[in-house]
């Protein structure tokens with residue numbers, strides 16, 4: 001049962017009003033009475049069929065994942081303040097964002113411009129790379145878990161799909177991940193992996209630009225059947241994002257785009273270039289504000305080149321050399337008639353120690 005408005009969680013967080021509802025529970029705007037600030041509280045609803053032991057196990061796992069996520073400080077990773085187990089269920093206390101989910105944005109405004117989707121993708125990929133580096137997987141990247149504020153895109157709901165591989169939990173009917181966003185290898189029974197999160201990011205960005213889910217299928221199995229049919233993935237609005245989506249949505253995780261190249265390609269598209277080609281200086285200009293260019297994305301201009309490309313460019317084409325590392329000695333031009341006259345006068349009138357150095361050297 002949902003907690004009533006005004007409920008005081010952990011003798012500290014006063015639930016004020018729901019800001020959103022999802023498959024796993026309700027997100028509340030709440031007030032942290034200790035620190036006197038507003039926070040978001042996710043009230044996780046567990047299926048009633050779960051027995052005591054499983055319930056306790058789920059709460060413990062949510063706490064573990066919450067603690068792990070709290071270790072990652074990244075502008076695109078939701079900040080978790082606290083995880084509480086109360087009333088036999090987990091509650092996640094996190095930063096309250098003035099945001100709409102990517103799912104809401106698509107519903108309200110239709111498909112996103114590929115550049116804007118690329119900028120959101122670039123930031124969310126940054127979040128994934130930061131958590132993967134700490135050994136944490138997200139497992140449920142999808143449009144409703146991407147929150148878009150004025151100036152940043154934030155990945156939320158870490159760890160709620162941490163039930164991976166638990167037979168008893170699967171039998172209890174909890175849906176792991178979301179149809180159409182789970183990587184094909186996971187549908188086929190493999191374990192979650194960083195590559196799986198990248199596939200889900202590809203599917204999320206596909207929905208963002210195309211305005212509909214991958215293959216429009218409602219179940220993961222149906223989406224997988226469409227993907228394995230050998231037909232190319234239909235894309236009509238992805239534009240410059242198409243090669244990135246194509247490479248992220250490879251069925252075989254071994255041939256899937258890796259996060260470093262994906263990041264480079266998304267950066268190029270977000271800056272108005274093509275995914276494959278570095279930007280030419282003429283095309284560059286300032287990167288267009290895509291979700292109002294965030295402060296952390298604003299870096300000194302690279303003159304249209306991504307840093308890696310600038311380095312590559314610097315490394316790639318060395319200046320033709322003359323076969324010597326020494327500074328070239330330019331032949332000295334012959335002195336003019338006036339200079340020769342001046343030198344003669346100085347030599348005649350002054351003792352040698354007062355001659356200019358140039359003259360002393362020449363003798």
Ligand SMILES: Nc1ncnc2c1ncn2[C@@H]1O[C@H](COP(=O)(O)OP(=O)(O)OP(=O)(O)O)[C@@H](O)[C@H]1O
Pocket residue numbers: 019020021022023024025026027040078094095096097098099100101144145147156157
């Ligand atoms: N930290 C937050 N700050 C502000 N709003 C939030 C926050 N977290 C979530 N929301 C809002 O709450 C809504 C519901 O989130 P929730 O995660 O419960 O649902 P969901 O992602 O649709 O489903 P699921 O249960 O599968 O995660 C989001 O779409 C978003 O609008």
Ligand SMILES: [Mg+2]
Pocket residue numbers: 022144145156157
């Ligand atoms: Mg969610």
